[in-house]
Each structure stands twice: as C-alpha cells, then as structure tokens.
Amino acid sequence: MQFNHFSVMLNECIDALNIKQNGIYVDCTLGGGGHSGEILKHLSNDGRLISIDQDKYAIDYCKEKFKDKQNITFVRDNFKNLDLILEELNVQKVDGILMDLGISSYQIDTDERGFSYMRNGQLDMRMDTSQDLTAKYIVNNYDEQRLSYIFKVYGEEKFHRKIANKIVNTRREKPIDTTFDLVKLIDEVIPRYQNKKGGHSSKKVFQALRIEVNEELDILENSIKNAINRLNIGGRIEIITFHSLEDRIVKNIFNYLALECICPKEFPICKCDKQKEIKVINKKPILPSSLELNQNSRSASAKLRIAEKII
Ligand SMILES: C[S@@+](CC[C@H](N)C(=O)[O-])C[C@H]1O[C@@H](n2cnc3c(N)ncnc32)[C@H](O)[C@@H]1O
Numbered sequence: 001m002q003f004n005h006f007s008v009m010l011n012e013c014i015d016a017l018n019i020k021q022n023g024i025y026v027d028c029t030l031g032g033g034g035h036s037g038e039i040l041k042h043l044s045n046d047g048r049l050i051s052i053d054q055d056k057y058a059i060d061y062c063k064e065k066f067k068d069k070q071n072i073t074f075v076r077d078n079f080k081n082l083d084l085i086l087e088e089l090n091v092q093k094v095d096g097i098l099m100d101l102g103i104s105s106y107q108i109d110t111d112e113r114g115f116s117y118m119r120n121g122q123l124d125m126r127m128d129t130s131q132d133l134t135a136k137y138i139v140n141n142y143d144e145q146r147l148s149y150i151f152k153v154y155g156e157e158k159f160h161r162k163i164a165n166k167i168v169n170t171r172r173e174k175p176i177d178t179t180f181d182l183v184k185l186i187d188e189v190i191p192r193y194q195n196k197k198g199g200h201s202s203k204k205v206f207q208a209l210r211i212e213v214n215e216e217l218d219i220l221e222n223s224i225k226n227a228i229n230r231l232n233i234g235g236r237i238e239i240i241t242f243h244s245l246e247d248r249i250v251k252n253i254f255n256y257l258a259l260e261c262i263c264p265k266e267f268p269i270c271k272c273d274k275q276k277e278i279k280v281i282n283k284k285p286i287l288p289s290s291l292e293l294n295q296n297s298r299s300a301s302a303k304l305r306i307a308e309k310i311i
Contacts, residue, residue: 007034153207
C-alpha cells in the first residue's frame with residue numbers, strides 16, 4: 001500500500017513537544033506515521049509511544065512501517081476513547097499528546113473512500129470503515145432541514161438551503177450514490193460567478209458531510225479536556241487544525257483552561273474554584289512556513305496550537 005502523506009509542521013511539532021527520552025507520548029492521529037516516526041527517533045528504549053487511529057488502513061500501514069520498533073503501541077480506536085485506551089494499557093499520565101486533526105492525503109486520494117470532490121467514488125467518507133453511517137446515507141436520508149443545517153453549520157455554505165432542496169428533489173428521481181453525482185448537483189445550484197471566487201464549489205458541502213459522518217466537531221471538546229487531564233505537569237498538548245470551526249474550539253478550550261478565575265467582573269473577591277490548569281504556549285497559532293507551503297499546498301489552512309499542563 002502506498003501511503004503518501006506530507007506531515008504538517010513536523011519540525012515545529014517535534015521542537016515544541018520537548019520530548020524526554022524516557023517519556024510516554026500519545027499520537028492521537030497516526031495516519032501515515034510521519035509525526036510518530038519523528039517522535040520515536042527522540043525516544044530511548046525506555047520511552048514509549050502510543051499511536052492511535054480509527055482507520056484500519058493507517059494502523060496496518062504503520063505496523064509494517066515500524067515493524068522493527070519495540071516501543072510503539074498501535075491502537076485502532078477513536079481518540080475520544082483516550083481514557084479507556086490508557087486504562088487498558090495501564091498508563092496513568094503521559095508526557096505529551098499530539099492531535100493532527102482531519103484526514104490524511106491517503107484517505108483523500110483513495111477514490112473508494114469517497115472523501116474527495118476531485119475523485120469519483122461511492123459517497124462514503126468514513127475514517128472508521130467499520131461504522132454504519134456514511135455520507136451516502138446522510139445525503140439520501142436526512143430531511144431537507146437537517147441537510148441545510150449541517151451545510152450551514154459545518155460547511156459555512158452560503159447556499160445551504162438551495163443545495164439541500166436540490167438534493168431532496170434529485171433523490172426522489174434517483175439515489176445520489178457517488179461523489180461526482182453530488183458535485184454535478186452542487187454545480188447546478190451554485191451560481192457561476194460564485195464558483196470563480198472561492199475554492200471548488202463542492203468544498204464546503206464535502207467538509208460538512210465529512211464532519212457529520214465522523215462526528216469530528218462533537219467529540220473534540222471532551223477529547224481535548226480528557227487528553228489534558230492525562231498530562232503530567234510540564235507535559236504538552238499540540239493540536240493541528242485545518243478549518244476555522246475546529247480552530248475556534250481548540251482556542252476557546254485552551255483559553256478557558258488557562259483562566260485563573262471565572263467569577264463575574266463585579267465580584268470584589270474571587271469565589272470560584274477555578275484553577276489555571278494550563279499555560280498557552282503560543283497566543284497566536286503557528287502557521288506553516290513558506291517553504292512548507294511551497295512543498296505541500298494542503299497545509300495552507302493548517303494552524304498549530306500548543307499548551308502546557310501546569311497543575
Ligand atoms: C491528518 S492525518 C494524520 C497524519 C499524521 N500526523 C502523519 O504525519 O502521517 C489524520 C489521521 O487521524 C485519523 N483520525 C482523525 N480523527 C480521528 C479520531 N477522532 N480518532 C482516531 N483517529 C482519527 C484519521 O483517520 C487520519 O488517519
């Protein structure tokens with residue numbers, strides 16, 4: 001299996017993780033193993049890396065790639081289950097956690113995974129191919145209001161109502177099976193002048209469907225909080241996001257956990273039990289260098305935020 005994936009902000013992530021040779025690290029999003037491989041290089045035989053992915057193909061590929069490495073543990077699961085995963089492995093606390101959110105180039109570039117509006121395949125979009133819900137089910141079964149809602153909220157698509165209406169009318173005649181069926185239909189709805197402006201006319205709807213299929217935003221807040229709870233003092237969490245909806249969630253959680261007090265302003269003295277749990281390392285997100293952007297245009301929307309556990 002060929003697994004082409006250019007790891008985003010690799011050096012920035014490794015530098016900021018402050019890797020201790022004997023420490024325990026978690027890569028929540030193994031993918032093609034780019035970040036995991038680099039973390040492994042910094043670990044001694046007493047160090048440990050736990051690498052998680054819900055995609056069977058990522059796990060299979062990396063098991064082969066790292067077959068000579070003793071100190072990596074592969075877990076095929078959703079990182080929303082981090083607590084259970086660590087419990088099963090008898091690990092209480094760890095020294096660093098990485099989340100490189102979204103999908104890998106391998107997933108986008110494989111026609112039958114159905115993630116890409118540039119490639120024809122069944123509308124699938126599952127990262128975990130053992131789950132039932134697919135993009136095809138959503139497009140052919142959700143009611144018009146719900147479709148419109150997810151296109152608006154998860155895709156920030158201006159033409160959400162028109163596209164939902166077109167889908168519902170089209171599927172009365174014939175099911176919408178493939179990525180290109182959906183692309184054709186969206187092209188008929190979005191005015192031509194609009195097509196020329198932003199990116200591809202299907203980009204936002206595809207993003208919205210992917211988020212809905214994989215519950216990407218619903219699980220994020222709790223997953224980040226759980227991850228931070230599992231960090232040793234001085235341990236760092238690093239999160240790479242690829243769109244503003246995800247980045248906003250990460251920024252808000254970090255800012256909240258970094259607050260010392262949440263009492264209303266008019267209170268003369270603090271009466272809350274809030275404690276500052278983390279230090280935000282970079283107030284503004286780190287962005288890919290121009291060199292990286294030249295090598296990998298897919299990193300264009302990436303943002304890296306880092307925080308350190310302090311209690
Ligand atoms: C952007 S890629 C990671 C690439 C990786 N850092 C590398 O350098 O090769 C994201 C990976 O995370 C996985 N993933 C995304 N959300 C996940 C979740 N909630 N639980 C487990 N894996 C997830 C995807 O299946 C995908 O393989």
